[in-house]
Amino acid sequence: MKPTRIILDQSEIPTHWYNIAADLKNPPAPSLGPDGQPVTPDRMLAIFPGPVLEQEMSSERWIPIPEEVRRVYALWRPSPLCRAERLEQLLGTPAKIFYKYEGVSPAGSHKPNSAVPQAYLNKIAGTKRLVTETGAGQWGSSLSFAGQMFGLPVRVFMVKVSYGQKPYRRLMMQTWGGEVIPSPSPLTATGRRLLAENPDNPGSLAIAISEAVEEAVGDAGTKYALGSVLNHVLLHQTVIGLEAKKQFEKIGEYPDMIFAPCGGGCNFAGVTFPFLGDAAAGDKRAQKIRHVAVEPTSCPTLTKGVYAYDFGDESGFTPLMKMYTLGHDFMPPGIHAGGLRYHGDSPLVSQLYHEGLIEAVAVPQVATFEAGVMFARAEGIIPAPESAHAIRACIDEALRCKETGEPKTLFFNLSGHGHFDMAAYESYFAGKLEDFAYPEEAIRASMEKLPKVG
Amino acid sequence: MKPTRIILDQSEIPTHWYNIAADLKNPPAPSLGPDGQPVTPDRMLAIFPGPVLEQEMSSERWIPIPEEVRRVYALWRPSPLCRAERLEQLLGTPAKIFYKYEGVSPAGSHKPNSAVPQAYLNKIAGTKRLVTETGAGQWGSSLSFAGQMFGLPVRVFMVKVSYGQKPYRRLMMQTWGGEVIPSPSPLTATGRRLLAENPDNPGSLAIAISEAVEEAVGDAGTKYALGSVLNHVLLHQTVIGLEAKKQFEKIGEYPDMIFAPCGGGCNFAGVTFPFLGDAAAGDKRAQKIRHVAVEPTSCPTLTKGVYAYDFGDESGFTPLMKMYTLGHDFMPPGIHAGGLRYHGDSPLVSQLYHEGLIEAVAVPQVATFEAGVMFARAEGIIPAPESAHAIRACIDEALRCKETGEPKTLFFNLSGHGHFDMAAYESYFAGKLEDFAYPEEAIRASMEKLPKVG
CATH class of the missing domain: 3.40.50.1100 (Rossmann fold)
Known part of the structure; x- marks a missing residue:
């Protein structure tokens, strides 16, 4: 086997x-x-x-991980890197699909x-x-x-x-x-x-x-x-990508593309930054990886936002941060992927996107649940709605590979399970899930209120 | 580490x-x-x-596991064997506590x-x-x-x-x-x-x-x-104990006592039968293990039932099986560990109990939730109410070891997580959980209706 x-x-x-x-x-x-x-x-x-x-x-x-922290990490880490063979077969794609599963933590996510x-x-x-x-x-x-x-x-x-x-x-x-x-x-x-x-x-x-x-x-x-x-939050999450690198090395595989859901940016950063670090150090293979941040079409911070100084919160309590933003008082539609309903993005992820080192794509809600159910039926794990965004984008790429015949190695971060999100799946099965229209007016209005600094 | x-x-x-x-x-x-x-x-x-x-x-x-089955098992198996060091420290016990975690399966149990x-x-x-x-x-x-x-x-x-x-x-x-x-x-x-x-x-x-x-x-x-x-169900579950044996061997440890929740008997059988097999084959260490089936005091099949022919279901559709039973129309009180609300026990487990090869103990509901919360706070994993029965009995033994100073090696089967049982935890925290009195009258009444055969 x-x-x-x-x-x-x-x-x-x-x-x-x-x-x-x-x-x-x-x-x-x-x-x-x-x-x-x-x-x-x-x-x-x-x-x-x-x-x-x-x-x-x-x-x-490199910042040392205190031994006391590693001992607690040891309750669930290292998390598994899995090959989604059944999903590949279901899609009939020549692509290899891998995922890192962060749902094994006690809280069920990264x-x-x-x-x-x-x-x-x-x-x-x-x-x-x-x-x-x-x-x-x-x-x-x-x-x-x-x-x-x-x-x-x-x-x-x-x-x-x-x-x-x-x-x-x-x-x-x-x-x-x-x-x-x-x-x-x-x-x-x-x-x-x-x-x-x-x-x-x-x-x-x-x-x-x-x-x-x-x-x-x-x-x-x-x-x-x-x-x-x-x-510092993004820093801590890099254990995900650091482990994944070792795991790929063990089996002699290497990703061509990495997908992760992106709200505030911490799980995207966690899985991609260690590979980006290798690229910065001159690793040719790492330089070829395409890093794809996946966000909801109803809160398209990277794909539709502007790179500007803005508050991290709606009320303007936080310092101003330079980031991709839809405006700090933009209220995203009520999608079930609550972790992706954020008007901005972390300054580090925003800068990398601005410098062209990473990509972003937006996917609509119903299609993410369709992908989540497809994944659950193939691989067993029921994904969190946030994670299903990465699955959707990865499946879309695998289907493109099927058309072109390219045997790409695709890798996504399965940031958490959906055990506490079954009500969202209920809406999906009942046909009650909405694909919200792109909230153009609301975004324009909130963008007008961007602070005039920086 | x-x-x-x-x-x-x-x-x-x-x-x-x-x-x-x-x-x-x-x-x-x-x-x-x-x-x-x-x-x-x-x-x-x-x-x-x-x-x-x-x-x-x-x-x-020995019955071969088909390769197709092993490939699906591979989605989550082998399951981890864990040392509950933080729980040991919390209890201040000289005992070592190990558990096999079956909650890693897609459905969250064995x-x-x-x-x-x-x-x-x-x-x-x-x-x-x-x-x-x-x-x-x-x-x-x-x-x-x-x-x-x-x-x-x-x-x-x-x-x-x-x-x-x-x-x-x-x-x-x-x-x-x-x-x-x-x-x-x-x-x-x-x-x-x-x-x-x-x-x-x-x-x-x-x-x-x-x-x-x-x-x-x-x-x-x-x-x-x-x-x-x-x-055949008990047979399939033996993967639990077979893996555990290899895992103990890797770290040079060996259990003195094994605890598992026992309703129909399949997870108890799964973890204990492979060790009982070694005992039957003459392994002296295995012969010393004490195997403890843990059941609820409100449905005390092994500890209070009789060994007799009875139906497997309330209506009498099934064949008559020789087993420990409280009577097939005994309706156990509505405890949250639904998987342990069964009037009988598997014929194989019943026979081993009858022959004195295994032990049984009954624990009350509130104490199991107390143990479950203690475990969650020490080890992170929130256990299913069924699994908390084994935890309770294991903690009780660890506390006895604290009194006697015995450094026993205790091992329990953590048969599943409690992500879908949080309403039960809510009742516990709200102080609304009941310890049902031993349903003596109901058991006597249903025992009188035992079929007169065998």
Whole structure:
């Protein structure tokens, strides 16, 4: 039997994260404060601990993974690299299809790859308590798990409407000891103000961020943790690509194209950056890889956005970051891939796209579920709606290969399973899923409100 | 870093199942028909295909696993053997705790270990369509997945009340192409009769079995598949213990005690039978292992039942089997571990218990959830309520070791994850879980109705 699941030994869990900041062609654009000047570290120290900020600002190429973090990674890492032979046969493609499966983590996605080091770095910095926000619950459950691993209490502000609609994700957080607060809440000034205006405020990710940041700023022992976008989060995710490289090496294969879903950019970065690092170091094979960020047509940040300074959140609390954006007050249609409903993209991914080192493609919602079901029936695993975006783009390429006869090696990141997204599959089977029209008007309107800096 | 997850290569997936029938001290008691005479194979051929019956009746020690089945197993097998170091530390026990994690399968439990070969054996026997029943949905989803692997349509009669209450398991079946019918249904004579009597009949596992068997009997191309109790199902599950033996060997460890949840008996058999086989072959170490079947106090088949001939189902459709039973019309209290709510136990497990080769212990519901949460917080994985029974018994033993100072090696089967059981965890956190009193009256009443044969 030819191997179809390539497993590494625990001793092969990477010892260092790869920091692409060391290999950028151009210096990254600094984040700017409200005064239009680069943000100073001391302002950031109010919400992030020193060791996290050090990583955020570092230009060292290799950053050691603390042994304590590797020991927690060992609960599920190295994750398998799999050959999707049954899917290849179903498609009748000459292409080889591989995927890295991040759904094996306790929380069921790649998010713990960063939640665990963030919890650890906070612990050693003397943080007493972590606070964060969550929408659908992926990040909140990952941080609850990570906090539990290091004995650090975690409070999660969960968008109130999700708190009601996604009780299982909430319970997952509670099982790991996380304290889950429906947001807006009476615990913060922001929450109290909004509840006074409207006791039935359903909440939003922007509001939940505000509450979490307010708590972190107001208490020296409390720090904030973010699940995507920032440099240190992308850094932590590079374990995915670093493992994949070793796994491909073991079987003598190498990808021609890499696909990953792209919302804030962290799982795309995680799988592609180590290969981009090889390309920067002069590896000819790596230079030929096409890296494809896959986003929803209803939130087409890279494919339709502009490269400009914008806020990371709707309310304008964050520093201004140079990134591809649809405008910080753009509200994407309610697709089920909640993790891809973000108006911007991480500054690092945005810069690479701007420099032409990576590509992007947008796919519509119904077609992603069609691909997700096709994958589940061929390979067994039911993918998260976010992950199904990468599957769709990969299948489309495999079908192109079928037409041209090219035996390409395609590789995608299966960022998580869909066990907590079955309601979305229900809508798909019931024929109730929408392909939202490209929200041209809304995007134009929000673009007009881009801050005039940078 | 000392290894805490022992992974085998795909090439180490077992090539044969171990059949304990070859090593029994006494010949197994035959199943009896309504006439009190041993059931003949031709009666069974109406509902099971020849290759399945051959395995059911076989006394060969080793039965080859078809290559086609091993290729599907390879989607998730070999499953990991893990050392629960963080749990050991939490308990402060000198015991070593290991677990085999079967939740890595697509359906999230050990059930596909038998669903896949059953689908394959039906396929090669020319079966056109499979039909089965499901309660909470574990078996129905496993068979839907398995049918999809071999292009065999699967119809699942799902207890109507579960159909409504467990939409996510139902959707999982549909994602794999399974056809899910709320039972009682208008598709069978049994269903029509019951619906005529009461259109709001909530259904039961016994009714769903009747509908499935009726369909299989009535159509030559349709066969029935059962998810536990029978010899061939237990046989297929032995891949668990066979892999575990290799994994222990790799790290130079060996279990003193093995714990597994026990409902129909298939996952208990799967993990213990290969070790019992070594014991039968004279292996001194294997002879010292204590094998502990863990059942709920509210359905204490082994610990409180009698060893007698009884029906496998409530309605008396099945042959009479010699087994530990609480009486076939005993209705266990509504605990969340639905997979352990069975009045009987597999004949093979029952015989071994009767012969004193294995032990049994019963644990109450609230304590199992307490153990499940403790495990999740230490090791990350949220266990299924069934699996939490084994965890409870294992933790209790680890705590005894703490008192006595014995450095025992404890091993349990983590038969599945709890992603589709979060509502049960919700009840636990809300303090709403009950410890049902031992249903003494109900058991006495149903025991009085035991058939007078054998």
